[in-house]
Amino acid sequence: LTTPAVRMVEVGPRDGLQNELVTLSVQDRAQFIRMLASAGCSYIEAGSFVSPKWVPQMADTEQVFQELENLPRTTTLVALVPNLRGLEQAPSRVNEIAIFAAASETFSQKNINCSITESLERFRPVLEMAAQKQLPVRGYVSCAIACPYEGAISSAQVATVTRKLFEMGCCQVSLGDTIGVGTPYETKRLLQEFSDEEKKQIAVHFHDTYGQGLVNILVSLEQGITTIDSSVAGLGGCPYAKGASGNVATEDVLYMLHGMGLETGIDLMKLVDAAEFICALLGKPTRSKVGAAIAAT
Ligand code: HMG
Numbered sequence: 397l398t399t400p401a402v403r404m405v406e407v408g409p410r411d412g413l414q415n416e417l418v419t420l421s422v423q424d425r426a427q428f429i430r431m432l433a434s435a436g437c438s439y440i441e442a443g444s445f446v447s448p449k450w451v452p453q454m455a456d457t458e459q460v461f462q463e464l465e466n467l468p469r470t471t472t473l474v475a476l477v478p479n480l481r482g483l484e485q486a487p488s489r490v491n492e493i494a495i496f497a498a499a500s501e502t503f504s505q506k507n508i509n510c511s512i513t514e515s516l517e518r519f520r521p522v523l524e525m526a527a528q529k530q531l532p533v534r535g536y537v538s539c540a541i542a543c544p545y546e547g548a549i550s551s552a553q554v555a556t557v558t559r560k561l562f563e564m565g566c567c568q569v570s571l572g573d574t575i576g577v578g579t580p581y582e583t584k585r586l587l588q589e590f591s592d593e594e595k596k597q598i599a600v601h602f603h604d605t606y607g608q609g610l611v612n613i614l615v616s617l618e619q620g621i622t623t624i625d626s627s628v629a630g631l632g633g634c635p636y637a638k639g640a641s642g643n644v645a646t647e648d649v650l651y652m653l654h655g656m657g658l659e660t661g662i663d664l665m666k667l668v669d670a671a672e673f674i675c676a677l678l679g680k681p682t683r684s685k686v687g688a689a690i691a692a693t
């Protein structure tokens with residue numbers, strides 16, 4: 397491996413909390429994000445500006461950002477937005493936004509109530525307004541390996557949607573194994589669709605439903621990927637992808653990367669404190685094996 401450092405994207409406060417039964421208070425959500433930032437997470441997806449009818453757990457995200465107004469700007473805070481209305485709600489502490497498309501037509505309908513083509517049209521003015529506000533835009537392509545409704549998704553289709561997002565102005569595209577079923581072989585095949593130049597702007601986003609997250613990340617690193625999404629304590633899932641469990645746990649990824657001599661800038665022990673804080677609030681044990689092992693010693 398030649399990767400000197402890996403850029404971690406902490407999605408716990410958004411992907412993690414969006415799928416929990418408990419809806420946390422604005423103060424608790426903000427405190428969670430402060431703890432992640434003080435552990436060294438420099439890029440945090442802090443919430444989403446979506447319909448509270450669709451995802452009640454993400455209601456009041458505006459207030460969460462307002463609570464974080466004084467968080468040092470060395471931490472980039474990202475918000476997921478599905479449409480112009482979402483971006484209009486974003487307060488000044490939002491440093492970057494993420495739009496989310498899918499490689500599966502059915503998932504697109506179930507998740508954002510429109511086709512893939514309609515979603516891209518809907519994102520166009522979002523990207524234009526973001527450019528005016530000088531906000532970088534990250535794109536997601538969900539169902540990059542499989543769809544909960546359609547089954548296997550072709551890598552060529554994933555590449556087509558990804559390239560459209562780049563053409564429209566996304567600075568990075570994160571490929572989501574939304575239901576966490578992909579194997580290393582499928583991950584490699586997917587990433588081989590992209591050139592080395594493209595891979596510099598691609599992130600991987602593995603849910604860990606079938607326990608393949610870490611090994612898929614290893615394959616991704618070997619393929620030249622340097623940005624990894626993960627969620628502290630392995631929280632998360634998508635409300636519109638039934639049965640999908642949380643993202644690969646950040647603690648587990650850090651243990652692997654640090655053990656390979658790859659820098660992340662995150663302090664594992666402090667991250668475990670943030671995991672304990674959030675798990676206590678949610679009333680559930682961590683899904684991170686590393687977190688559980690550290691807690692037991
Ligand atoms: P819709 O029903 O087609 O749109 O929803 P609409 O324009 O008719 O709006 C419906 C209601 O939502 C209206 O309210 C709007 O005002 C309101 P009502 O008149 O019924 O009272 N509304 C909004 N409210 C707040 N903020 C907004 C907003 N827009 C409309 N921005 C819509 C379309 C996109 C809004 C809806 O489908 C939605 O919110 N979907 C979000 C679903 C979601 O958040 N899913 C999880 C995130 S994606 C994910 O987890 C995958 C990922 O992690 C990668 C991976 O793992 O693969 C990223």
Ligand code: MG
Binds near residue numbers: 411
């Ligand atoms: Mg996800």
